[in-house]
Amino acid sequence: MAICTAIQKEQLEKRGHQVWIIAPKHPKQTPEKNVIRLQSLTNSKEPDYPIILPIPDKEFLNDIPRKIDLVYFQHPFLISDMAFLVAKFYKCPTVFYYHTQYDEYAHQYLPKFVPHLFITQTINKYLTRTLNKVSHIVVGSPTFVDKLKTLKVATPHSVIPITRQMPKLGKIKKQKITLCVTRMSEVKNINTLLKTWAGINTTGWKLVLVGDGPDKTKLEKLARKLKLTNCRFTGRINHGNIWSYYQKASLFVFPSLTDVQPGVIFEAMFAGLPIVAFDAPGPADFTVHQQNSFLAKNNQGFTDYLKKLLNDKNLRDKMGQASLEISKKYTLDKSIDQIEALFLRLKTNP
Numbered sequence: 001m002a003i004c005t006a007i008q009k010e011q012l013e014k015r016g017h018q019v020w021i022i023a024p025k026h027p028k029q030t031p032e033k034n035v036i037r038l039q040s041l042t043n044s045k046e047p048d049y050p051i052i053l054p055i056p057d058k059e060f061l062n063d064i065p066r067k068i069d070l071v072y073f074q075h076p077f078l079i080s081d082m083a084f085l086v087a088k089f090y091k092c093p094t095v096f097y098y099h100t101q102y103d104e105y106a107h108q109y110l111p112k113f114v115p116h117l118f119i120t121q122t123i124n125k126y127l128t129r130t131l132n133k134v135s136h137i138v139v140g141s142p143t144f145v146d147k148l149k150t151l152k153v154a155t156p157h158s159v160i161p162i163t164r165q166m167p168k169l170g171k172i173k174k175q176k177i178t179l180c181v182t183r184m185s186e187v188k189n190i191n192t193l194l195k196t197w198a199g200i201n202t203t204g205w206k207l208v209l210v211g212d213g214p215d216k217t218k219l220e221k222l223a224r225k226l227k228l229t230n231c232r233f234t235g236r237i238n239h240g241n242i243w244s245y246y247q248k249a250s251l252f253v254f255p256s257l258t259d260v261q262p263g264v265i266f267e268a269m270f271a272g273l274p275i276v277a278f279d280a281p282g283p284a285d286f287t288v289h290q291q292n293s294f295l296a297k298n299n300q301g302f303t304d305y306l307k308k309l310l311n312d313k314n315l316r317d318k319m320g321q322a323s324l325e326i327s328k329k330y331t332l333d334k335s336i337d338q339i340e341a342l343f344l345r346l347k348t349n350p
Helices: 002-014 058-063 079-090 102-109 116-133 143-150 190-198 216-225 243-248 263-270 299-310 313-330 332-348
Strands: 021-024 035-038 071-073 094-098 136-139 157-159 177-181 206-210 231-235 251-254 275-278 293-296
Touching: 002 332, 035 058, 071 079, 079 094, 094 116, 094 143, 094 332, 102 116, 136 143, 136 332, 143 157, 177 190, 177 243, 177 263, 190 206, 190 216, 190 299, 216 231, 243 263, 251 263, 251 299, 263 275, 263 313, 275 299, 293 299, 299 313, 313 332
Parallel strands: 021 035, 071 094, 094 136, 136 157, 177 206, 177 251, 206 231, 251 275, 275 293
Antiparallel strands: none
């Protein structure tokens, strides 16, 4: 979500708004306009995602603007109490962007001996408290509307997908590349993708996995164990350079079961790629099964759909064209129009 936040900031500033971001200090940070960094702890599980310490320091007090019209925050833990405190001081509304299935991620990260039911109930209790306290909730996909009902949240909400903008690229000949752009983490279900790739005939094709993450070395080791000679891990790629990978690819695969609003799905559609994914929140919310995507119910279905598209260029072309058409509903301008209108309305009528 860091990329989406940066895009929103940039786009809102182009429209004349002043936007400040409060973020954790990062060992690789560079000076950025209107970005205030708070102390953070190293995250041993995900080193690229330090844990913010919501304790205002002298630097924060010196840098924070004298006037704030709205506080927009994205996590219910740690930072939420600080967000409410700032909003109370400035007497302004709060907006929470609900974009992560926190209870699902807990199951992925916690050891098996931890009582998951207790943890899930604790997370949802705290989440519900935050959601019922804010002025407005933005959800990235229709899936979260159902979540709000389950959690018995009465706060007004808006469904606003946070999308990205595809640069204009010249047409080049597609290569036999199956592309996956994701964080290299076990929670993204990449193990399933690698095992699927190893179990089918992929002669002439290459699987390219773009991204970095805590489990990249482990996943590379699995690929070697599976003897995947036609599989390449690129590591971290600057977001501005990722588009060339979409441009060359003929097919996009997305094995995650937990990402509710995956920006890479939008990017794949903007690039005119057919998509193979699971019938899970995220892909099911934004793609259309059997038009621009195949959404598998299980691992065997994922395998069968992947084989189908690898072996049928006409079908890939047809579904890729459908992706281009469907992507027109999710342009960056439309997304920013909606978020800007919401913020202006709340500023006037909190």
